[in-house]
Amino acid sequence: MIPAAVEHVRPETLDEALDALTDPEAKALAGGQSLLPVMKLRIVRPSVLVDIGRLGLGGVQLGDNELRVGALATWDTLESAPELKRPSFAAIAECAAEIGDVQVRNRGTLGGSVAHADPASDMPAVVLALGAEVVLRDARAERKLSAEKFFLGPFTTALAPGELITEVVFPLVEGSGSAYAKVEHPASGFALAGAAAHVTPDGKRSVAVTGVGAHPFLLPADADPLDALTEAEIYGDRFAPTEYRRHLAGVVVRRALDRARENMEKAA
Amino acid sequence: MPSSRTVGLVVNGESRSLDVEPRTLLVHALRDGLGLTGAHIGCDTSQCGACTVLVDGRAVKSCTMLAVQAEDVEVTTIEGFAPDGVQHPIQRAFVEQHGLQCGFCTPGMILTASDLLSREPDPDDATIRRALKGNFCRCTGYQSIVDSVRTAAAALREGDAA
Numbered sequence: 001m002i003p004a005a006v007e008h009v010r011p012e013t014l015d016e017a018l019d020a021l022t023d024p025e026a027k028a029l030a031g032g033q034s035l036l037p038v039m040k041l042r043i044v045r046p047s048v049l050v051d052i053g054r055l056g057l058g059g060v061q062l063g064d065n066e067l068r069v070g071a072l073a074t075w076d077t078l079e080s081a082p083e084l085k086r087p088s089f090a091a092i093a094e095c096a097a098e099i100g101d102v103q104v105r106n107r108g109t110l111g112g113s114v115a116h117a118d119p120a121s122d123m124p125a126v127v128l129a130l131g132a133e134v135v136l137r138d139a140r141a142e143r144k145l146s147a148e149k150f151f152l153g154p155f156t157t158a159l160a161p162g163e164l165i166t167e168v169v170f171p172l173v174e175g176s177g178s179a180y181a182k183v184e185h186p187a188s189g190f191a192l193a194g195a196a197a198h199v200t201p202d203g204k205r206s207v208a209v210t211g212v213g214a215h216p217f218l219l220p221a222d223a224d225p226l227d228a229l230t231e232a233e234i235y236g237d238r239f240a241p242t243e244y245r246r247h248l249a250g251v252v253v254r255r256a257l258d259r260a261r262e263n264m265e266k267a268a
Numbered sequence: 269m270p271s272s273r274t275v276g277l278v279v280n281g282e283s284r285s286l287d288v289e290p291r292t293l294l295v296h297a298l299r300d301g302l303g304l305t306g307a308h309i310g311c312d313t314s315q316c317g318a319c320t321v322l323v324d325g326r327a328v329k330s331c332t333m334l335a336v337q338a339e340d341v342e343v344t345t346i347e348g349f350a351p352d353g354v355q356h357p358i359q360r361a362f363v364e365q366h367g368l369q370c371g372f373c374t375p376g377m378i379l380t381a382s383d384l385l386s387r388e389p390d391p392d393d394a395t396i397r398r399a400l401k402g403n404f405c406r407c408t409g410y411q412s413i414v415d416s417v418r419t420a421a422a423a424l425r426e427g428d429a430a
Contacts, residue, residue: 001312002291002296005289006291008336029337032332032333037314039291049290051337102327102383103317103327103402104329104402107333
């Protein structure tokens with residue numbers, strides 16, 4: 001399969017890239033592990049690919065109050081980044097290690113996955129559970145959006161035309177623990193149900209699920225997560241009908257919460 | 269209509285230049301443009317791993333990368349593993365351990381194994397199986413491939429000339 005004809009530009013700077021993205025038919029190309037497959041199927045036919053792959057936006061920086069991860073950080077980088085050994089951020093490394101296969105992890109990026117917003121992709125659940133903000137820039141301005149306001153539907157986000165994800169910022173909660181658990185489709189590797197959990201020493205918890213709805217979503221903070229799942233609108237298909245998927249979601253939520261607590265104890 | 273353009277590729281240590289359209293996949297550039305047919309097209313949907321090559325030493329599916337993305341980076345194909353007809357230790361291990369039957373998946377298996385062994389010189393079987401998750405073999409049932417990678421790891425650790 002060969003993608004439809006397309007132009008390719010490789011800007012030298014972020015500003016040049018943002019300028020190129022003002023073309024409404026342009027699409028940013030990072031690692032290409034989500035975009036190229038849909039271009040080969042001709043589901044997506046941009047007229048210009050703005051190749052941001054060499055802009056150097058792949059850093060992982062741990063500050064006093066937050067962790068900043070560049071949009072071009074690959075899964076391979078996140079799987080082994082020393083900053084993510086910290087129990088608060090363990091879910092990021094655990095999740096990255098579960099994505100696809102090594103070839104995909106060598107190329108696939110955080111920003112690309114978040115922008116693509118496949119309803120069964122793994123990392124969006126972690127981004128939600130950890131209360132992260134997505135940093136968006138266009139040629140004129142920068143804005144930050146909470147992950148909860150970012151994912152809107154299947155392959156649909158709050159990314160406006162001309163905007164690019166430059167980084168994802170995770171708040172640092174001292175002494176907390178996080179984890180990611182999934183049951184994957186044995187052929188595709190995508191989550192039939194995935195859950196990310198974050199627990200804090202003062203007893204707060206945050207749980208997000210993926211693969212079970214139109215987009216990854218947070219479970220309500222004020223209810224028991226397993227009770228909340230019985231009320232949630234759950235997607236079903238021939239691989240996993242709604243009630244089975246609801247059951248799987250409960251299983252991965254329990255596993256993620258248990259492991260997040262174990263990780264928190266390691267922090268103590 | 270986007271025009272083709274000349275890209276500079278470094279393949280198996282050699283600088284090559286090639287006219288490609290921006291949409292040309294790396295696997296097609298290698299096979300049709302440079303005659304390096306060791307990267308196989310199995311599924312063409314980023315699943316089977318038969319087209320795996322190394323990009324700066326890391327395993328990548330060349331059906332899911334554009335040739336223009338490979339501009340000025342080091343690409344290694346299976347042809348680069350035995351440049352003078354002398355088998356690489358990983359290739360030798362696949363022969364010794366019967367790690368192939370039809371051979372279609374073998375270039376991808378060997379290049380993925382190379383990525384693994386450059387990071388983990390002494391992987392256990394679970395690590396080997398995890399590393400090979402993106403490479404399908406429809407002949408062997410994988411056991412002999414895992415044996416091959418383990419044997420290759422031992423040979424490389426003992427300083428077998430690569």
